[in-house]
Structure formats: C-alpha cells, structure tokens
Amino acid sequence: MPTAYQAQRHAAAHLAQAEQSDLHEVPLRQHRAERVYLQANRRIKLRLRPPLFIIETVMRREQGHSTHIGLEVELGMTNVLDAVGQWTMHSGPLYQRLATAIRTAVVRGDLPPGTILPAERHMARMLAVGRSTVVGAYDLLRSDGVLESKQGSGTWVSGAERNSASKGGQPESLGRAALSENDTLIDLATASLPAVPAVREATAALRGDLFDQLLSQTGYSAVGLAELRRAVATMYSEEGLPTTPEQVLITTGDQQALSLLTQHLVETGDSVVLEDPTSPGMLDLLRHRAVTIRTTRSVASAGERPLLDLVNRASPALVYTITALGPEGLVSERDAILRLAKGLSGFEGAVIEDTSSRQLVWDDPPPYLASVVRDTTVFTVGSMSKLFWGGLRVGWIRGDENAIVRLSRAKARADLGTPVLSQVVSAWLLHRRAEIREGRQVEVRGRIEEATRIIAELLPEFEITPAAGAVALWLRMPRGASRPFAETARRRGVAIVPGDSLSADGASDAYIRVAIGGSPSIFEAGIRRLAAAWSEFDRTPAIALRPADPLV
Structure with missing residues (x-):
C-alpha cells in the first residue's frame, strides 16, 4: 500500500496532469481493493487502507499562474510506532506501559500538541494487543490531561487544537x-557481523612513521585518502570493472553514499524505481523527498523482466538495485544481469547498483552492472561494513569522474571528509581482502x-x-x-x-x-x-x- 508521503506526491503530480488535460477525473492509483481518484479543480479525499488509515485532503488554489497544493495528512500508524518505541520495556501492566510510552513521546516532542492519535482498534491491531489495553492507556492519559477526546473527532495530544498538520514525518x-x-x-x-580479526591487526599497524605522517596532515579530504581510492579502484579493476582512483569518492558509510547520490540525481516530482524488498536506508531517504516511489520484485528473485517493464512504463529518473545479497539473501544470475544491461541501454535516467554485500557471495558473483551496460549512467556503491566491520563507517561511490567531482563538493558541505584513521585501516584491509x-x-x-x-x-x-x-x-x-x-x-x-x-x-x-x-x-x-x-x-x-x- 502507498505511504502517506507517496499518496501526497502522487496527488500533486496528477493534479498537474489534470491541469493540462480536459479530463474531469484522473485515475491516481489502485492498490488491491482500493481505487483513488483525483477530481480536477476540486477538493478531494484520498483514503488509504489500514494500517495507515490516512486521510489526505488536497486543495487546488490559483494565484496568478501558479498552482499550490495544500495537504492535510493524518498521522499514520507507523509514525506512532516509531514515537512509542519499545513501549513494553516500561514497568506495570500493559495499558500502563503504553501510557508511559505515549507520555514520554509527548514530553520528548515526538508527539506534539494537537497530534491526532490512531483510533483504539487500529492501535490495538498494530501493537498486537487487546483493545482494552489501548482503551486503558488512553483513559489514563485523558485523566492526567495528556490527551483529549471528542466524539467524532478522535483523540489528540493536549495543549493545542486538534491539528493533523502538526504531525511528524515519515516512518523510519x-x-x-x-x-x-x-x-x-x-x-x-x-x-x-563482528569485526574480522584483521581489523585488530590493521589498528596495530598504525604506528611509527606512517602514524606520524598522518598526524602531520590536516585530516580533511573531501574526496578521500589517495591510498584508499587506489585500493578501491584496484579491487574493482581486478573484479572486471576497470576503474581509476579519480572515479572513486570515499564516503562515511554506504548510507552517506546513497544520500549524496539521491540529492544529486533526483528532483522534485521525479519517479524512482526500487526493488521490493530493498534497503531501509534508501527508503528513508526517498520518503523524505518529493518523489514517486515505484516498486517491483528484485532482479535476484524474479530476473530482469519485471524491473525493465516497470522502467519502460514509469520512465524514472533513478533505478536502485541490489544485485547480490539484498534483504532476501539472493544473488542475481549472470545472464539476468547481462539482459538487464541490454534492456537499460540508452536509459536516460541513472542507476545505482548497491554492492555492499557482494564480497560475501559464496560462488562467483555476477558481473558489475557498470561493466556490461552501454550508454547508461551507473553508479556503483560499496562499503567496508559487511566484509570487514560496520564500525569503520567507510563506503564509496564509483562513477564518472565529473560526477565524482560534483559529489565531492556536496560531501565537503556535509562533513568535510571521512575520518582519516578509518580510511587508513580500510586501505590496509582492502589490500588483504582475498584472504x-x-x-x-x-x-x-x-x-x-x-x-x-x-x-x-x-x-x-x-x-x-x-x-x-x-x-x-x-x-x-x-x-x-x-x-x-x-x-x-x-x-x-x-x-x-x-x-x-x-x-x-x-x-x-x-x-x-x-x-x-x-x-x-x-x-x-x-x-x-x-x-x-x-x-x-x-x-x-x-x-x-x-x-x-x-x-x-
């Protein structure tokens, strides 16, 4: 089902489509038993299925030649679950634990005044508890003045008028x-996984002239340590993807690599194609941008055809794929990658291939997509986390040299560079990666x-x-x-x-x-x-x- 954010962006995109069309009614999206329509130039309601139970109101107002979209979004269940966190870790009976968690979220600011809470039965279903637990929690909080309720208006956090516009952001x-x-x-x-023993050896090697040389430098490098960039380029070249150090940008983990790329490649109103399931980090990045997320089965589980069909229909600005060891733990077949590369030939958007877990594949992994594709922009993302240790917080992007320069400027604005000590340890480990x-x-x-x-x-x-x-x-x-x-x-x-x-x-x-x-x-x-x-x-x-x- 779509998230509130996705439905919001779909509404905006199709409202623009309606303005250019003589159609009175534009189909927005269909999900299972749900059909949503956008009434051009009218106030509409979008109803999404539980557990989100979100109602969005879209208003079209004209001021001169501009079109403005005003949206009212009721807080979704996933946001409440994020706010209450590990509610069962509190003491007392279940209703009291839930009440404590909600009260803590209010004090912390995660549920600001005016925030509408889910109906009791919806909250009970998603927390897998009896409705009486939620009723008891809400009653206790109402008696303490934390919550207010009104027949037909629901329950909300005290201290402000019932106001769905004050809700928090997307589910994390x-x-x-x-x-x-x-x-x-x-x-x-x-x-x-825990760190490999070689991490201890690498840190022990940081002494003498090498350590003194490092400490004599400023410690800032937007593109990354030269030695580490060479090590990453060598790894790719040895594995069939010719790469120069200038094509490599060192990042503070895989997540920063994805963040920089989405900022660089995606604009408001664009479509992005993801596999399902996919990286939780990539989902979080895209949910906070004004884009339409389209999904299909993974190449590793279903081959290249579903993804190519969706790309042809959606004309996305970005495609994100994990060809080896995504959440399902599967590896794409070599022939599927070759057919995918052929099908993407001439694609005008960009592709991110996330290879962070590739080094753990038991048998020979498929070729890198960038090594077999033609006339298509492909960025290859990797990190030290899966093979070596997540605590290093070192990742990288491999791409066109000009794009790497632009991305390095964005990285410099973000953090001035990845910690040098982690980079030195990573370079030492990559030179010994085969063993x-x-x-x-x-x-x-x-x-x-x-x-x-x-x-x-x-x-x-x-x-x-x-x-x-x-x-x-x-x-x-x-x-x-x-x-x-x-x-x-x-x-x-x-x-x-x-x-x-x-x-x-x-x-x-x-x-x-x-x-x-x-x-x-x-x-x-x-x-x-x-x-x-x-x-x-x-x-x-x-x-x-x-x-x-x-x-x-």
Missing part, C-alpha cells in the same frame, strides 16, 4: 533495521547452516529463503502481518525486522528478516523467544491476523 525504516546500543533485547535485527574474504565466507556459511537448523526446529512453519552468503535470513510467515508480529516479539524480548520496513508499498509484509551476526547461543535464545512470540501471536487472530477493514 532504517531505525527498525538496527538497534541502538541502549537496547536490552536480543538483537536479531541488525544485519552485521579475509575467504575466511569470512567460511564463517558466514557456518552461521547460516546453524541458523537454518535452529529455525527449522523451533519455527517449523516458517519458510526460509535459501541464502547465498547473507548476514540475515529472510523468512516467510505462515500467516499474519509482519509489523504486529514484530511488536509481539519485542514484548517477548527479541528484536526482528518486519518485512514492511523494507518495502515501499507493503508487498513484503508477509516476511521478517532475522540477523545471524550474534553468537550461536544468543541466536538460539533469540529464536526461542521468537517461537514463544509466534505462539502468542498465532493465538490472537482477532487482534493481529484479521484482514484490514474494507474501505468506506
């Missing part, structure tokens, strides 16, 4: 894909085999997608939706990633992602808690498993 996918250091849950959400990769792949294979055995034993109804080197497993739930199940799991003391956090339109809501980076004993304890959560969740169909309410 990235925050649900990794935990903070203060979390006390068993972490099966963060898809990363390190071999050991890491053996480690990951063992982790996947053990994790698969444990899941098959404790969650026999869950379908495991066979992984080819990933640091997380992609599981299909027997029934139900991933987000309320993830909330139930948190109450049982284990954090997982619901599939809809990795999906722009909810197509992956039947899946969860389980990370395997912890110790075997911790992983098994986490899966045991997950099994207990599933037993609880599966017993409460009236709360968590029933279908969404029909549109009214």
Whole structure:
C-alpha cells in the first residue's frame, strides 16, 4: 500500500496532469481493493487502507499562474510506532506501559500538541494487543490531561487544537533495521557481523612513521585518502570493472553514499524505481523527498523482466538495485544481469547498483552492472561494513569522474571528509581482502547452516529463503502481518525486522528478516523467544491476523 508521503506526491503530480488535460477525473492509483481518484479543480479525499488509515485532503488554489497544493495528512500508524518505541520495556501492566510510552513521546516532542492519535482498534491491531489495553492507556492519559477526546473527532495530544498538520514525518525504516546500543533485547535485527580479526591487526599497524605522517596532515579530504581510492579502484579493476582512483569518492558509510547520490540525481516530482524488498536506508531517504516511489520484485528473485517493464512504463529518473545479497539473501544470475544491461541501454535516467554485500557471495558473483551496460549512467556503491566491520563507517561511490567531482563538493558541505584513521585501516584491509574474504565466507556459511537448523526446529512453519552468503535470513510467515508480529516479539524480548520496513508499498509484509551476526547461543535464545512470540501471536487472530477493514 502507498505511504502517506507517496499518496501526497502522487496527488500533486496528477493534479498537474489534470491541469493540462480536459479530463474531469484522473485515475491516481489502485492498490488491491482500493481505487483513488483525483477530481480536477476540486477538493478531494484520498483514503488509504489500514494500517495507515490516512486521510489526505488536497486543495487546488490559483494565484496568478501558479498552482499550490495544500495537504492535510493524518498521522499514520507507523509514525506512532516509531514515537512509542519499545513501549513494553516500561514497568506495570500493559495499558500502563503504553501510557508511559505515549507520555514520554509527548514530553520528548515526538508527539506534539494537537497530534491526532490512531483510533483504539487500529492501535490495538498494530501493537498486537487487546483493545482494552489501548482503551486503558488512553483513559489514563485523558485523566492526567495528556490527551483529549471528542466524539467524532478522535483523540489528540493536549495543549493545542486538534491539528493533523502538526504531525511528524515519515516512518523510519532504517531505525527498525538496527538497534541502538541502549537496547536490552536480543538483537536479531541488525544485519552485521563482528569485526574480522584483521581489523585488530590493521589498528596495530598504525604506528611509527606512517602514524606520524598522518598526524602531520590536516585530516580533511573531501574526496578521500589517495591510498584508499587506489585500493578501491584496484579491487574493482581486478573484479572486471576497470576503474581509476579519480572515479572513486570515499564516503562515511554506504548510507552517506546513497544520500549524496539521491540529492544529486533526483528532483522534485521525479519517479524512482526500487526493488521490493530493498534497503531501509534508501527508503528513508526517498520518503523524505518529493518523489514517486515505484516498486517491483528484485532482479535476484524474479530476473530482469519485471524491473525493465516497470522502467519502460514509469520512465524514472533513478533505478536502485541490489544485485547480490539484498534483504532476501539472493544473488542475481549472470545472464539476468547481462539482459538487464541490454534492456537499460540508452536509459536516460541513472542507476545505482548497491554492492555492499557482494564480497560475501559464496560462488562467483555476477558481473558489475557498470561493466556490461552501454550508454547508461551507473553508479556503483560499496562499503567496508559487511566484509570487514560496520564500525569503520567507510563506503564509496564509483562513477564518472565529473560526477565524482560534483559529489565531492556536496560531501565537503556535509562533513568535510571521512575520518582519516578509518580510511587508513580500510586501505590496509582492502589490500588483504582475498584472504579475509575467504575466511569470512567460511564463517558466514557456518552461521547460516546453524541458523537454518535452529529455525527449522523451533519455527517449523516458517519458510526460509535459501541464502547465498547473507548476514540475515529472510523468512516467510505462515500467516499474519509482519509489523504486529514484530511488536509481539519485542514484548517477548527479541528484536526482528518486519518485512514492511523494507518495502515501499507493503508487498513484503508477509516476511521478517532475522540477523545471524550474534553468537550461536544468543541466536538460539533469540529464536526461542521468537517461537514463544509466534505462539502468542498465532493465538490472537482477532487482534493481529484479521484482514484490514474494507474501505468506506
């Protein structure tokens, strides 16, 4: 289903289309049982299916020759879940814990005065609790003056008039894909591995003349340390993608690489094509921009045809693909990449190929898209996180030299450069990547085999997608939706990633992602808690498993 943000942008785009057309009614988008229409030159309402239960009002007003779009967006369920966070970690009965979390969110400013809260039954469904829990929490907060309610107007935060325009921003996918250091849950959400032993060796090598030479410099470099740029260029060249150091920009992790590229490549009103599921970081970046997000199945799971068909229909400004070891843990076939390259020939937009996990692929990975495509702009993104260690916070962009220069200026405005010590360690590690990769792949294979055995034993109804080197497993739930199940799991003391956090339109809501980076004993304890959560969740169909309410 579309997010509030997507529907808002679709409305704006099609309103512009209506102005250029004699059509009175312009079809906006259809999602499952939902059909939304835009009435040209009229006030309209867009109704989205639960759990978002968002109503948007679009007004067209003319001032001279300009068209202005005013929007009123009611707070979506995902924003509330972000605001209350780990509400079950508070003390007391469930209704009291929820009330404490809402009160804390109000004090923190995450739910400002005037914010409309979800109806009790919607909140109960998504938190996988009984309606009485939400009723009790709301009653307690009303008695304390934190909330106000009025028949027909709902419930909102006290201190201002009911005002949906004061709501927070978009749901944060990235925050649900990794935990903070203060979390006390068993972490099966963060898809990363402990540092390889070579990281310790690399830091120990930072002494003597090399260290003195580094400390004598300013420590700022917008494009990155020359030695690291050469190491990245050498890696790409050895793997079949000829690259010069001038084609490489060092970034502060993969996320900054994606942020710089989206700023550089996407403008207001553009369309962007993503695979589903996809990177939570990329979703967060795009949800905060005035763009239309279009999704299709991944090349790794369905081949190149669905993506090419969507590109031909949507004419996007940007295509983002993870050809090896995306959230599903799959690897694209070589022939599929070759056909994709051929199909993209002459594409006027740009393509980002995210290769951050590529080094963990057990067998030979497919060719880099940039090495086989013609007449198409392709940026290749990578990082040190998956193979070596996420704590280094080092990534890179490989692209056209002129584009790299422009991107380096944007990076300089962002942070003046990636920390030099991390870059030096990264260069040292990349020179030894063949040996390190071999050991890491053996480690990951063992982790996947053990994790698969444990899941098959404790969650026999869950379908495991066979992984080819990933640091997380992609599981299909027997029934139900991933987000309320993830909330139930948190109450049982284990954090997982619901599939809809990795999906722009909810197509992956039947899946969860389980990370395997912890110790075997911790992983098994986490899966045991997950099994207990599933037993609880599966017993409460009236709360968590029933279908969404029909549109009214």
